[in-house]
Amino acid sequence: MPQYQQLASWRLEGGGQVIDLETAVKDGILGGGGDAGGALPTGKDGILGAAAEKLDLKQMIEELDSAAGDDVPSVFICPISLEPMVDPVTLCTGQTYERLHILKWFSLGRLTCPTTMQELWDDAVTPNRTLQQLIQAWFSQRYLRxxxxxxxxxxxxxxxxxxxKKVKGQARVQVLKDLQKIVVAHPSVKTTVADSAGIAHLSSLLGPFTSHAVGSEVIAILVNLSLDSDAMASLMQPAKISLVVDMLNEGTIDTKINCARFIEMLMADKGFRYEVVSSLSLLVALLRLIKDWRQPSGIAAGISLLKAICSYEQVRSLIVSVGAVPQLVEQLPNLRPDCLEPALHILGDLSTVAEGRLALKDCPKTIPYVVKLLMKGSCTHCALSILWSVCKLAPDECVPVAVEAGLAAQLLLVIQSDCTPEVKQQAAELLKLFCSLNSTNSLFISKCKLTRTIQ
Structure with missing residues (x-):
């Protein structure tokens, strides 16, 4: 009976057989086959040098997990774990497994071969050194490459x-394009760009006389880098922000998205001041980006930035003045789930200022659309805040519209749901407002009694 898996069973395209490690490397079973650029480091024996032997096999397998993919030879895979083997051992049946997994199989009282289900006449396991060397060589080659x-x-x-630092014009644009491709494809390059003073130089390329062709490529690179506070401060200079706002208004859709992401990235810095985004031109450009239904990615980027800007109370009235409220309300039914909650959050923030409340009240779609979102999970709190602000502002005008939209029933569902106590209390207060304006209606009287019982 064989005591290890015979490598002679590995067939090559020409009909030959792999008989040892040297032949395996030479004939390309490990991917070496005549590729000088991918050749293995060799030692005195001409097969596998000390450099490769020092590499930890388990570490290489982990680091190459995504890079190697389905390219790993099936004979290297443990039939139990379906992962590459580090310490392969062979049973008396000739089948090979990872030592850890086959011993665990035995510890469960199973004296069979997992692959063939044959009963074992001998539970001894034999280290498969040749296969282990081949696995080590295969992963070493790819790891070093x-x-x-x-x-x-x-x-x-x-x-x-x-x-x-040396090129100009179209040549500069091409260099920026090449650098952007490398930064996106290879995250490890980000540190290299920073260490080579790349961020400082990229920042210096932005200014009042920078063309949009250059500026858009610079921003496309910067949004993929990690910027420190000094770099952020440099990029917040008025001339640079002005260029970014111009590109947000006039650039391609990719440039607009990158500009929105760039400004939001700057806002994360503790030294950021709200005056940077207190610009009518910036806000108008954002609303245009959000309104373009043909570009879902642009809508998402625009709403994300607008939500961040709304966190500054000083800018909310300005946002209302450019028509953000009616536009967002009109778009609510068609927004993707990932955009719906932040859009409601924006409207909730705008409802905290007088101009925002008035704009929400004057928009005929506000109450019908928002009522439908009351039971949409994380949207409930923001939707209640909006409805409360509107109905409190003009109860005689808004409450009948809300009743017609089915708000009373929705509020009862919220109160009976597993929402937080704060949300339930908010729903109860709004329901009490309804009851106070409909005191002669028996249905509303019953709702008032229910409201009291939950408080």
Whole structure:
């Protein structure tokens, strides 16, 4: 009976057989086959050098998990865990498994081969050294190749940053495009760009005389980098923000999205001041971005930034003045779930200022649309805040509209749901307001009694 898995069973395309490690590397079963750029590091034996032997197999498997993908030879995979083996052992049936998993199989009282389900006449396991060497060699080759590629990419990024200091015009745009592609494709390059003073140089390219072609590429790079406070402060200069706002108004959809993301990124800095976003031009550009139903990604980016801007009370009246309230209300039924909650959050924030409340009241769709969102999970709190602000402002005018929209029934559902006590209390207060304006209506009287019992 064989005591280990015979590698002679590995068939090559030409009909030959792999008989040892050297042949496996030579004939390409490990991916070596004549590719000088991917050759394994060799030692005195000409097979696998000390450099590869020092590499930890488990660590390489983890780091190459996404890179290797389905390319891993099936013979390297443990039939139990379906993961590459680190310590392969062979049973008396000739089947090979990861030692840890086959021993666990035995510990459960199973004296069978998991693959063939044959009963074992011998529960001894034999280390499969040849297969382990092949696994080590295969992963070492790809690991070292990946590291070499990474090093080459970082060198390329540093070279492009240096070239930016020398080129102008269309050549500068092309260098920026190349750098942006590398930064997006290889996250490790971000540190290289920062260490080579790339962020400072990119920042210096933004200014009153920067073309939109250059500016859009610079912003596309910056939104993918980690910026420190000094870099943020430099990028908040009025001339730079003015350029970004211009591109948000006139750029391509990708440029507009990147500009919105860039401004929101700046807002995360503790040194950010609300005056930076107190711009009619910026707010108008955002509303245009949000209104373009053909670009869902643009809507999401615009709403996200507008929500961040709304966190500053000083800017809310300005946002109302550019028509944000009726536009957002009209779009509520068609917004994606990931945009719906932040849109309601914006309207809730705007309802805290007098101009916002009046705009919500004057919009005929506010109450019908918002009532429908009362039981949509995380939307409930914001929807209640909006309805309370509107109905409190003009109860005689708004409450009948709310009743017609079915708000009373929705409020009862909220009160009986598993919402937080604060939300239930808010719903109860709004229901009491309804009851006070409909004191002769028996249905509303019963609702008043119910409201009292839950308080």
């Amino acid at each position: 990946l590291k070499k590629r990474s090093k080459d990419v970082q060198g390329r990024a540093a070279e492009l940053v240096q070239r930016l």
